[in-house]
Amino acid sequence: MIAARVRRMGGGHWLLLYALILGAWGLLYAMALPAALREGAQIYGADFLQSLCIVTPDAAGFGRIILMWALMSAAMMAPTALPAFATYEDLGHTGETRLGALVAGYLGVWLGFSMIAAGAQMALFQAGLLTAFGDSRSGIMSAVLLAVAGAYQFSPAKEACLSKCRRPLVFFMAHWDEGAARNGVRLGLVCLGCCWALMALAFVGGVMNLAFMGLATVIMVLEKLPDLGRWLTRPLGFVLLAASVWVLFTSI
Structure with a gap:
């Protein structure tokens, strides 16, 4: 059964989706500033980057941060x-058109989240709480974000959203008649409910920190797995709360 599922996920529309994911990671890698330039900016100031024609996110404006x-x-x-x-496609056997609408609806929700996150980054930067690279300047803010993310791991809202992500068959059957795009939006909202607090930790780990993004992606993938995920959610909450206390005490 697993082998058959893997074969079905090898069609042209699936390859296009994989290319989208890999392309996004490739563009993020291209946009991330090398560590050497970050260190140079800390020593010589922002003029160092400008002299090399490097455009930092704050200088590029709101649109580039949304992107x-x-x-x-x-x-x-x-x-x-x-x-x-994959579950949605198995239910309908409708091919790439409806799967494309599902993915578009899903990513549309995250585009909305991106606009809010970009606005938050601009506001925090202007308030002096973030560097131009999206790293936190405030130990207290980092501790609060870690505490919020840790506490959210134990919340009923997190559990309700995770239960839907872990059982997509039941989720889609309940809303099947609403169509692919609306199901995509519903799925996106559920995933947003699962992961918004972990995504907000980008302001702690660094908005363009590829190591943080990779680790967070692996954690969120594992957390949504039915068997493994239930053993991860609460321990992760304890780790985040402990990290919050540690950051708070070391920043005082």
Whole structure:
């Protein structure tokens, strides 16, 4: 059964989706500043980057930050939804058109999230709480974000959203008549309910920190698996709360 599922996920429309995910990661890699340039900016200031014609996210404006968050959301969240996408296609046997509408609706929700996150990044940067690279300047803010993410791991809202992500068959059967696009939006909202707090930790780990993005993606993929995920959610909450306390005390 697993082998048959893998074969079905090798069609042209699936390859296009994989290319979208890999392309998003590739663009994020191209947009990320090398560590050497980050260190140089810390020593010589922002003029160092400008002299090399490097455009930092704050200088590029709101539109580029939205694009960056949209790419990050697509790269990180689309892999977590692959089992749900496959389940939807298995239910309908309708091919690439409806799957495309489902994915479009799903990513549309994350585009909305990207606009909010970009606005938050601009506001926090202007308030002096973030660097130009999206790294937190405030130990207190980092501790609060970690505490919120940790506490959310134990919340009924998180559990309700995770239960739908872990059982996509039941979820889609309940809303099948609403069509692919609306099911995609519903799935996107459920996944947003699962993962918004973990995504907000980008302001702690660094918005363009590829290592953080990769680790967070793996955690969110594993958390949505029915058997493994239920053993991960609460321990992760304890780890985040402990990290919050540690960051708070080390920043005082």
